[in-house]
Amino acid sequence: VVxxxxxxxxxxxxxxxxxxxxxxxxxxWSSFALANMLIDLEPVTLYxxxxxxxxxxxxxxxxxLAVAALAATLGRRPCEWALRxxxxxxxxAQARWLGVDAAISPRQAWVGALLGxxxxxxxxxxxxxxxxxxxPLLAGNPWRGAVSLGALxxxxxxxxVAALPVWLAxxxxxxxxxxxx
Numbered sequence: 001v002v003x004x005x006x007x008x009x010x011x012x013x014x015x016x017x018x019x020x021x022x023x024x025x026x027x028x029w030s031s032f033a034l035a036n037m038l039i040d041l042e043p044v045t046l047y048x049x050x051x052x053x054x055x056x057x058x059x060x061x062x063x064x065l066a067v068a069a070l071a072a073t074l075g076r077r078p079c080e081w082a083l084r085x086x087x088x089x090x091x092x093a094q095a096r097w098l099g100v101d102a103a104i105s106p107r108q109a110w111v112g113a114l115l116g117x118x119x120x121x122x123x124x125x126x127x128x129x130x131x132x133x134x135x136p137l138l139a140g141n142p143w144r145g146a147v148s149l150g151a152l153x154x155x156x157x158x159x160x161v162a163a164l165p166v167w168l169a170x171x172x173x174x175x176x177x178x179x180x181x
Contacts, residue, residue: 016112
């Protein structure tokens with residue numbers, strides 16, 4: 001296990017989980033997660049090679065858009081495969097609650113990937129001094145420190161916690177007509 005420095009361990013998945021819970025058909029959470037993982041290959045790789053988890057290229061608007069394009073186009077089919085595997089691993093009882101539609105439309109993949117990389121860039125711009133979100137137009141990071149690190153982490157955790165009851169309510173509402181039949 002690689003011990004990453006503080007700030008590189010925290011996930012960006014809470015806000016994505018809340019968006020998925022509120023608008024389940026609107027975007028693909030798998031593409032969102034894939035895009036988040038792909039964009040962080042940059043600081044993880046640099047940390048392993050140099051000891052410094054730098055964010056030089058992918059953590060810019062242009063880099064984030066390139067990662068989103070990669071995740072949406074080349075990542076769509078692997079995400080569908082992973083969702084089919086997920087569904088196969090579930091028992092029939094689990095599938096009633098946890099089964100997912102494995103088909104991902106190109107629109108869902110693009111929306112998920114774009115939300116993944118752009119939210120990732122925004123959160124990292126608030127957290128990391130070396131993120132230059134608007135490079136090459138602007139060399140610095142105008143958003144660094146606009147929100148305290150504690151508030152930022154609390155917001156991400158709160159989004160994840162809020163996602164669970166919203167998701168559960170949607171699942172219960174979806175199952176209610178089936179129970180009445």
